Amino acid sequence: MLGNFSYHNPTKLYFGENSLEYLKDELKNYGKNVLLVYGGGSIKKSGLYDDIVTILKDCGKNIAEIAGVMPNPTVEKLNEGVEIARKNKSDFILAVGGGSVCDYSKALSVSIHCNDDPWQKYYIRFEEPECEIVPVGCVLTMAGTGSEMNGGAVITNHESKLKIGHVFGDDVMPKFSILNPKYTMTLPKYQMIAGIYDIFNHICEQYFSGEDDNTSDYISEGLMRSLIHSSGIAVNDPQNYEARSNIMWTATWALNTLVAKGKSTDWMVHMLGQAVGAYTDATHGMTLAAVSLPYYRHIMPYGIKKFARFAVEVWGISKDGKSCEQLANEGLLAMEKWMKEIGLVMNITDLGVTSDMIEGIADATLILGGGYKVLNREEIIGILKSSM
Ligand code: NZQ
Numbered sequence: 001m002l003g004n005f006s007y008h009n010p011t012k013l014y015f016g017e018n019s020l021e022y023l024k025d026e027l028k029n030y031g032k033n034v035l036l037v038y039g040g041g042s043i044k045k046s047g048l049y050d051d052i053v054t055i056l057k058d059c060g061k062n063i064a065e066i067a068g069v070m071p072n073p074t075v076e077k078l079n080e081g082v083e084i085a086r087k088n089k090s091d092f093i094l095a096v097g098g099g100s101v102c103d104y105s106k107a108l109s110v111s112i113h114c115n116d117d118p119w120q121k122y123y124i125r126f127e128e129p130e131c132e133i134v135p136v137g138c139v140l141t142m143a144g145t146g147s148e149m150n151g152g153a154v155i156t157n158h159e160s161k162l163k164i165g166h167v168f169g170d171d172v173m174p175k176f177s178i179l180n181p182k183y184t185m186t187l188p189k190y191q192m193i194a195g196i197y198d199i200f201n202h203i204c205e206q207y208f209s210g211e212d213d214n215t216s217d218y219i220s221e222g223l224m225r226s227l228i229h230s231s232g233i234a235v236n237d238p239q240n241y242e243a244r245s246n247i248m249w250t251a252t253w254a255l256n257t258l259v260a261k262g263k264s265t266d267w268m269v270h271m272l273g274q275a276v277g278a279y280t281d282a283t284h285g286m287t288l289a290a291v292s293l294p295y296y297r298h299i300m301p302y303g304i305k306k307f308a309r310f311a312v313e314v315w316g317i318s319k320d321g322k323s324c325e326q327l328a329n330e331g332l333l334a335m336e337k338w339m340k341e342i343g344l345v346m347n348i349t350d351l352g353v354t355s356d357m358i359e360g361i362a363d364a365t366l367i368l369g370g371g372y373k374v375l376n377r378e379e380i381i382g383i384l385k386s387s388m
């Protein structure tokens with residue numbers, strides 16, 4: 001375990017079938033003017049909306065709403081939300097939905113009292129908030145992003161064809177999150193599978209960096225094994241509570257700052273996926289799946305020992321006198337087989353990418369330096385072409 005770090009995660013979690021019961025206790029800690037934020041209507045269909053509104057009314061709260069937060073929330077929607085929040089003097093934001101709703105609520109929390117243009121300040125200049133931050137609580141309905149226990153807030157700007165994430169600090173992380181695996185059971189299968197791969201890749205992004213003996217890697221291997229096991233069950237039996245609850249808990253631990261400790265972390269699959277998302281508005285987890293294998297096959301020679309360890313510890317491949325290279329290849333083949341079995345989208349063409357977009361997507365890909373190989377533009381273009 002190398003590096004110097006501090007560790008603190010301020011989000012309080014309530015997990016399980018009865019977790020919504022704790023909402024009223026939490027609401028006592030926050031202001032009267034609640035801004036209820038949700039997506040395109042799944043919570044109305046499931047009945048969760050009615051349950052939440054009843055609790056808010058019983059607690060004597062004034063309720064304002066922002067409905068229709070879309071998957072991959074946009075900067076226009078953010079600006080619209082700022083107006084609504086200011087008009088209603090909102091002093092608490094309750095996000096009810098998936099990662100998009102939760103991310104959006106965090107972006108809103110730092111924008112309501114901001115005198116600057118939030119997109120320019122947080123997503124172009126990457127500055128930190130100086131204004132008052134409106135507290136956020138979350139009731140999660142989709143497992144995947146880890147947004148329920150982190151400071152990430154990804155916003156898409158279609159006009160400038162950019163999808164950018166800002167990872168804010170402790171003050172922006174949800175004050176509490178309610179995780180009821182039952183809520184995830186109404187998810188369409190496509191979204192469930194995309195979420196599963198998002199979780200898996202969050203772990204990979206942190207695991208595939210560094211060469212030290214690191215506790216975080218052992219935790220990551222356990223999380224990946226649990227996810228592979230539970231995903232196999234959930235794909236065939238989506239109503240299996242045990243599998244869905246394990247997937248939900250793994251999602252939270254995959255990206256709540258724990259397994260990043262002592263790691264430089266990679267995040268290039270996400271940078272490629274986000275650029276594809278900016279051009280296609282495709283489902284986040286699917287954009288990651290579509291670029292992953294070409295990316296990992298490209299960087300494998302630079303991190304060969306870790307890829308060999310991944311094969312043995314995550315996929316159970318026997319060492320059996322094999323070279324690192326053989327093991328590494330077998331590991332990625334096992335991953336590919338699993339990805340196909342659970343039904344992921346395996347190329348960017350199926351997500352709507354055409355050849356004329358490749359240069360633009362490459363330009364929209366932020367290049368980070370924490371992984372095994374710092375890519376140049378030609379390499380990015382090569383990976384994108386191999387992903388078609
Ligand atoms: O809008 P509604 O009607 O609620 O429908 C949503 C949406 O269409 C639906 N859904 C969610 N829960 C449901 C449900 N449908 C039925 N039953 C339920 N229980 O699922 C669709 C997708 O929801 P969304 O919130 O967009 O998915 P996800 O949780 O994958 O969030 C994606 C966003 O999070 C960002 C992504 O870039 C993307 O913008 N990310 C956030 C991260 C973070 N905060 O750290 C990291 C991730 O890597 C990711 O970038």
Ligand code: ZN
Binds near residue numbers: 145198202270284
């Ligand atoms: Zn992700």
